[in-house]
Amino acid sequence: MVNRCKYLLKYCVLFTILIAGLYGRVQAQFQSVKTDDLHLVYYNFGHEYLVNHTIRSYSNALRFHKEKFGYEMRESVVLIMSDFGDFANGGASAVPNNIILMGIAPFHYAFETNPANERINVLMNHELVHIIAQDKPSGSDRFFRTVFAGKVYPDRSDPVSVLYSYLTNPRIYSPRWYHEGIAEYMTTWMSGGIGRVMGAYDEMVFRTMVRDSAHIYDAIGLESEGTTVDFQVGANSYMYGTRFMSYLSMKHGPESLLLWVSRSDDSRRSYARQFKRVYGASMDEKWSEWIAWENSWQQENLGRIRNNPVTQGRVLSRRPLGGVSKAVYDEERDRIYVAVDLPGTVSHIASLDPNTGGMNRVTDIRGSALYFVSSLAFDPETATLFYTNDNNSWRDLYSVDIESGKSRRLIKDSRTGDLVFNPVDRSIWGIRHFNGIVSVVRIPYPYNEWNRIHSLPYGEDLFDIDISPDGKWLSAASANVSGQQKLLLMSTDSLLAGKFQPVEVFDFEVSSPSSFSFSKDGRYLYGSTYYSGVSNIVRYDIENRQMRWLSNAESGLFRPVPVSGDSLIAFEFTGNGFVPVRIASNPVERVSAIRFLGQEIVEQHPQVTKWMLPPPSPAQFPVEEMITERSDYSPLRSLSVVSAYPVIQGYKDYAAGGLRLNLGDPLRLHSMAITLSYSPHPGLAAREHLHGSFLYEASAWHFFGMYNGADFYDLFGPTRRSRKGYALGVGYKDNAYRDINRTLDYRITTTYYGGLERLPEFQNILTSFSEFVSLSGSLTYRSMSNSLGAVDHEKGFLWEFNTYNNYVEGRLFPRINQNLDYGIALPVRHASLWFRSSTGVSFSPREEPLGNFYFGGFGNNWIDYNPSRRYRSFYSFPGVDLNRIGGVNYGKLLTELALPPVRFKRAGFTNYYANWAQLNLFGSGLVTNFDHEATRQRFFNAGAQLDVRMVVFSILESTFSVGYASAWDYDTGRRSDEVMVSLRLLR
């Protein structure tokens, strides 16, 4: 008893110290500015210049939305301003609290997939639609929010929370295309016609699908297959959603969309039922109607294009390349280098033969970006290709030797792209994004540092730069806050002298001057533009100042590479991505314009032009008067009740009912869950009726405790996590190293256990002691990757070292093990072969349960929330009972064949459908107690597991798994079988 008290006391002291330390660490990491409707948080002095502008833009958008949607703000929005990536991005969620994450970097303009006007306005317009579409409550929603003390976030450890969540926020259970569609639709008109509704890229995508008779997905197929097999992945949700919404608005008026999306007292919870109520037809019917209309609309557009001779390029590649970067031409080797990203292949730089279309892999791109993949520049003298990795975050500059294929990192987090090589002085020039500002930078040989040449004012962007062969001129596309885009020329000498004096070459107005690059003789600039609504190749004669069109394309031609005087290589958009084609380099006489769906809406429903917002002027929004508080942000001080709801749990063989209380801070940096439940069954001892647990997570730290711990999934078995006794523990986990697809993680946890009757890790092993302290740690290195459309990792390497130490009454029982996995991608798309090994040794007496390793079973529960493929864990051994095999040392090897997944175009209903199914085959061998023949055990097994990914309530993914395995005891020859059926909730 005295010992127990000492242990507990030590733990309490440890807890206090850690929490106090944590409190100190998190102080003043964020700055907080509050108005009545907004809680803006930022962490960087360099972002402060945008704070007031953001408040004004937010307030401007909110005022519009309040009026348009009848939205009444009951809870201010937490807006986190960040610069975590080199390109603008945003995200919004209304559960458990309203929060917007805004990246302040400029947008990328590849293929005109993003608007070029003022981005904070665009982001605020867009993200606030998400907040309103998710948060705006009906009377019943408000009632349930009161009952559950807030908006309930679905938690996999208590899956009944899904039901409560639906009752408090039904509209978050809508597909992504719905949320993105309405957000893009509203943003387009709020921005005065700049946006996806009026977007040339979207027109091209659907026009091309119609031209190629490609499959246009229905609403279910879009989410189950369309957003995974296509190189545009999730962007398809934006395109389809916006297109469908635009069609509905053209057909039924823009106000019909507001009726559909806006939750009100008399609206339906389900977005699909509300749709039927508004439009008088099911969504399937209207979707089919839209596809029929789309076919007809695009046929008309194709007809307009075909009024003039259509450019026919010679297709060079046997298969589409997916997304493509700017391409560079290696004249000496007659090769084109281009970074590609397509489903089924890890993104890489390809070397393309412009004559035959043959391709070789030069090097992999780690962290490829959708659409532009990477940024390339080429030094022909040394045959060195410069490129960027980590393109979705802070870009790194790399080089690769074309001959040897050897690559090396030159500058980490250079944050620079749009690379171009200056052959005169061997410097690289590029465009750097930092703190929301665009700078022209120069990276001199040997490329280990950059020099800022010129920084543009906020809102002015440069992109797609090139340098003339004589190194004297730099061309660039420019965009400003009005969305006006121009092609510019600048003298490099002037730039180096600190003079930024661009000469306007051509004003493209609403369309973007894309990928302009100099011809070999420096006389021309080749690029592409959607000037006619279709992206065509153009040529600018620098001396005569004349722009000539070189193509009249049906779909769209991009990224021209002049390879000879009379022809050039371009990339043509197809339904499956970009395809390299060779076209003649001769001007065409006539190029027809197409019609835009957005323009049709304007002409049929001109009221959308009134939706444009006025500028967020300081006069309208006097920020200093609006601000109610400025302070440091403290997660601990900001902790408050997020939700509270009843739960049901299992304890041993009995059910328990109770209550769960969730606390958290608005930034979701800290969270705490406290659960109390009670099992009334008389079969339990009196001291086992009450159950309690808590988990407090704060950044890398977590603190936990339990008393007679109960678990929802123990209601189903066969694996049980409920344990008699109590525990108090603390853990820390962090990254020692992090790079794209590579991490080195470490974790350390210590727990005090008391009153136990079974081992915490092994449910079937009785303990010989009731109290002990455990200290466990792990070090894990992962280098894994997969291709677009994959459902799992497809190749890579994993090494993990674990240590488990139990300290009981002055004795230590240490164990260590290590796992090593290695996988290779097979030539068949998304198929891979894996070898997974594990070895371990214990430094404890063989007869002591605490000092042994135990193996057996698949390990899945009937209803589960842990990873489905548990047969990969070192402790599982399908075919034999749980914890059936034990030993103080062991060796295990598993071979696994992951077969290509099957994707379902349509399997289910609007809210319930299957995404994919994958079958994995495996076989393994296990030997324990190498050093002791009498207790040595040798087992083999073979089995298979089929996993089916399903979606319920539109967004909640679950996995249904069926497994079968046979195991053989090598020494006795006995065989045992196991069938596993499991439903993993919430993923």
Added chain:
Amino acid sequence: MEDRIIKLIHGEIDGVNTPEESRQLHAILEENEKVRELLEDLQHLSRRLDRMKSEITLPESLADPVRKGIELEESAIRKQDNHTYEHNAEAVMSQSNFFTGKTAAVIASIAAVVLLVIIVTADFGQPETENVSGTIGTDGVERSERYRGTQMTGADIALDNAEMQQLLQSDSFQRLVASGELQTLASNETFVNMMASPDMRQLFASVDFNRLLASPDFQNLSASVDFNHLFANVEFNRLMTNPEFNRLMTSPDFNFLFANVDFNRLFANVEFNRLAASPDFQMMMANVDFQRLTASVEFQRLAANVDFSNLMANPDFNRLMENPEFSNLRSSPEFQQLAASVDFNRLMSSPDFARMMTTPDFKRLVASVEFQNLMTSPDFQRLGASVDFQRLAANVDFSRLMANPEFHRLAANVDFQRLVANVDFSRLMASPDFAGIMASPDFQRLMSTVDFNNLLASVDFSNMMANPDFNRLMANPDFHRFVATINFEL
């Protein structure tokens, strides 16, 4: 509606408004719906006209005569205007209105209709008009029609301290941050206090300080290693807080002296350095009599005397007395005057002087050409006569600094000399802000820290010091607040 507003609307459509005019128009648009409607109508009209203009693609055979005809007509109008102007200004107005107003529009409309009729009736092989949206130049390239509302301009965006980004974006500043030096200092309480001190803020905000930092001299100097070493020198830092030194720095004499070649040669002189480092010299410099003596005209004259120098270089003073040179000297009027002076006599009887006179360094120094030239220099003589200099000469820190080789190198540095002669520098030295900073215990503590000295010694920091934005940043209270945060980063 006011003409001014109409003008602004036209300017906006034509894209010729200045940012200020755009801002004015947007302010009006926000309040006045009629103005908004007018703008939209005119924009719509403008787009239609553009479209109509581009739809009319004439074959060259037709376009050329028409273009030439229009040019001829315009030329005639211009000629007529000019001719009329010579006669009567009012008539010009009238004529001008006639041709640029309604009548011109009517003529243009009629011409357009006529051309349209010709085009429609003749078969020029045009594509279907339904599909034509716009063209560029002589190419038959059609522009797609896409609605676009009047967009905001840069003038509509109000940012705060955006100019600071020019600094934050620079590679020098980011290297400084990446080096960790600024962050190390950020955890230094003294630095944070300094940054938050009103004195420091005033200093960074002061015109003199900023002008100085912006001066090329200072920029060159701050990039020099010597300057940075000197900044890290304890004696220099102490001296900088000395009011006498500050007063001296503001004196033109001192500035002239620093610019004096001989003075600098002397500083480079090994003997002088040894002497300056000797305790005897320092004691003597502190001697009131010596100070009086050096201030006397007689001494200065004597010091300028070659013979006196030779005399002083003589190893044996007794033998010296018999030396013919000494006889010459003694007979000189200057010596006689000097010998008659009380100060000289007091000095000669001073043990300090006696000891110093016996040191080889002193003898070699006095024998050096540089010393002799310096002594004859009017600048030195004026400076030596100043009370401030005399007080300073008695200051131990000054003496130590004088003995510091880094200071000598710096003093020989042309940039430093220019800096000392710089009016802004002098003003800064004399400013209460600067004195306040120099005298503040925080600053002195900071100057003695390794971190701060590392920072001062860094080239990037020197580059930054020359950047006015950096000073604004340093004067920004918000920046101090951020620097004080534990995860300070940029």
